[in-house]
Amino acid sequence: MSVVSATAANSTGSAPGSQPERVVIFDTTLRDGEQSPGASMNHEEKLRIARVLEEMGVDIIEAGFPIASNGDFEAVREVGRIIKRSTVAGLARAQRRDIERCAEALEFAERKRIHTFISTSPLHMKFKLQMQPDQVLLAVSESVAIARNLCDDVEWSAEDGSRTEHDFLCRCVEAAIKAGATTINIPDTVGYGVPEEYGALFAMVRNRVPNIDRAVLSVHCHNDLGLAVANTLAGVGQGARQIECTINGLGERAGNAALEEIVMALRTRHDLLPYTTGINTEIITRASRLVSKITGFVVQPNKAIVGANAFAHESGIHQDGMLKHPGTYEIMTPASVGLVRDSADRGGLVMGKHSGRNAFRTRLRDLGYALDETVVSESFRRFKELADQKECIYDEDLIALVEDQIGHAEGHINFVSLRVFADSWRRPLAELTLKIGDEEVSGTESGNGAIDAIFNATKKLCKSEARLSLYQVKAVTGGSDSQAEVMVGLVDGNLNVVGTGFDCDTLFASCRAYVHALNKLIIKRQGTAPPSLSA
Numbered sequence: 001m002s003v004v005s006a007t008a009a010n011s012t013g014s015a016p017g018s019q020p021e022r023v024v025i026f027d028t029t030l031r032d033g034e035q036s037p038g039a040s041m042n043h044e045e046k047l048r049i050a051r052v053l054e055e056m057g058v059d060i061i062e063a064g065f066p067i068a069s070n071g072d073f074e075a076v077r078e079v080g081r082i083i084k085r086s087t088v089a090g091l092a093r094a095q096r097r098d099i100e101r102c103a104e105a106l107e108f109a110e111r112k113r114i115h116t117f118i119s120t121s122p123l124h125m126k127f128k129l130q131m132q133p134d135q136v137l138l139a140v141s142e143s144v145a146i147a148r149n150l151c152d153d154v155e156w157s158a159e160d161g162s163r164t165e166h167d168f169l170c171r172c173v174e175a176a177i178k179a180g181a182t183t184i185n186i187p188d189t190v191g192y193g194v195p196e197e198y199g200a201l202f203a204m205v206r207n208r209v210p211n212i213d214r215a216v217l218s219v220h221c222h223n224d225l226g227l228a229v230a231n232t233l234a235g236v237g238q239g240a241r242q243i244e245c246t247i248n249g250l251g252e253r254a255g256n257a258a259l260e261e262i263v264m265a266l267r268t269r270h271d272l273l274p275y276t277t278g279i280n281t282e283i284i285t286r287a288s289r290l291v292s293k294i295t296g297f298v299v300q301p302n303k304a305i306v307g308a309n310a311f312a313h314e315s316g317i318h319q320d321g322m323l324k325h326p327g328t329y330e331i332m333t334p335a336s337v338g339l340v341r342d343s344a345d346r347g348g349l350v351m352g353k354h355s356g357r358n359a360f361r362t363r364l365r366d367l368g369y370a371l372d373e374t375v376v377s378e379s380f381r382r383f384k385e386l387a388d389q390k391e392c393i394y395d396e397d398l399i400a401l402v403e404d405q406i407g408h409a410e411g412h413i414n415f416v417s418l419r420v421f422a423d424s425w426r427r428p429l430a431e432l433t434l435k436i437g438d439e440e441v442s443g444t445e446s447g448n449g450a451i452d453a454i455f456n457a458t459k460k461l462c463k464s465e466a467r468l469s470l471y472q473v474k475a476v477t478g479g480s481d482s483q484a485e486v487m488v489g490l491v492d493g494n495l496n497v498v499g500t501g502f503d504c505d506t507l508f509a510s511c512r513a514y515v516h517a518l519n520k521l522i523i524k525r526q527g528t529a530p531p532s533l534s535a
């Protein structure tokens, strides 16, 4: 993938017959996405997401906010170390220590960017920053100059840019470019803008800022009014050539503009939106599922592009039309977003009891999983167990097995065995054995139901006070012998995690998910609480 360098944003689209213009995709799932309450990810999970983003062809991956915590610092550092094709960015407030910490985190990145920001709207300057406009303007020049001394690629953002007075915004943008910023981002931080107005802001900046041709203009839209994607496209229509977005639209409050929606809109309506991206759209579904699984943020079924119903046709009239010509009700193909139709629906038995290790490994590779041998071995062992319990093994089953294996590797707490007693006459009992560190511990607890008993036993053995914030069960495939995918969310003080567990038995899957969440809490506790984004 070629990484697009800073080029002048000097057009509002392609002239008829000319080459379509390339827009840069800046993904901030690991930074703005991770800021959504409850969507935190651990180190390994961030690396997994970063790898998929790189594979997908994202130009810039914003990997975190290094000053926020040691965990964020280490994540940015490691993403910088492993990612080779995408540029890796870190966020910093307009303060020397933030910017230096960010540069330190990016030390090993082959392509790096420092992204520094400060609020510019009257409301934010007065109440949040308690600074005068002249002080903010000075901070813009100083912070960008510090960053530019440490990195050739510097992005400056006017936080709450869409609610900033135009004269002041233009002065700040000009100062940032003069100090060395190569990308200028004007966020709609609170999702207040409407498309015409947000687009016009870009036209205004391009018309009024004398040195604007020396920087790439960027859009960054939040979705509080459900307009993030529309605003993004309006900004691009008026000359922005970088789009900031997240997978599944993850992000603060109502989220950010969704990468998959923007990219597919550009691709599907290329007739009216003549811009290209470097995104391999066939990886979208995998990326979406990974982010959803890691964060525990379920994608709504009717969500555009990646919702479970996005390509489903229920009504007879639609099904009839689809059989005659897929174009009747599909404006893009499921394959174009990497959606392999549910293999159970296709009647496609992909693997069976007698399938060998090689076929297993090859099938996983086809599904996008290039795994090391230890993961393959353990997943293969569980696949054989599953094949004894379940007649048909589908792609979805294999994905579940591998995801479980990757997610649960090297936990401090490990599930050993479980027995549940439940009938119509007594309170259910759960008899549980776990391995905690090197020690095996067992205990029996009762509960209002079988799940409650299991969770009580787990809490007791692990001496956990964490509060359950999410419990969700989903069938991996059709059929009552399907594996269950369980998500368990736990909150402990200001820490928030989501664990997953898979098993043909929902009770076992629930226990595994609870143990997984507890392991994530242990890892999380080693980090520190992030400061707010206020300067």
Ligand code: KIV
Pocket: 032, 117, 157, 158, 159, 160, 185, 187, 188, 189, 190, 220, 222
């Ligand atoms: O929404 C916003 O303004 C941001 C900035 C930090 C870029 O996320």
Ligand code: ZN
Pocket: 032, 187, 189, 220, 222
């Ligand atoms: Zn944001």
